Amino acid sequence: MNCWGFTPSFFGHLKTGFEAFIRNNYENPKAEFYIPSVVNMLIKSGQAGVKVLSCDEQWFGMTYQEDRTFVVDSIRALIHKGVYPQKLW
Secondary structure (H helix, E strand, C coil): CCCCCCCCCHHHHHHHHHHHHHHHHCCCCCCCCCHHHHHHHHHHCCCCCCCCCCCCCCCCCCCCHHHHHHHHHHHHHHHHCCCCCCCCC
16 A cells, blocks of 8 residues: 655646646546656656655555445444544544
């Protein structure tokens, strides 16, 4: 699981990269713009660096409808353990 945090200056680079992506892919409706590609380009060009923070928590997520039961049960277990409050939202 990746969770990204960016400084405000990154968004100018993101805008520039997205504009180039649109120019190059306007006829391809299945084309995808990958934020990590912009990050990689900035690292390779020496314009940015990345700091990786790790944790010991287990990640779970929902991609497919079939994942819902597992995710709901996992969140309920974390609430029961007191990791999350009873009312999250």
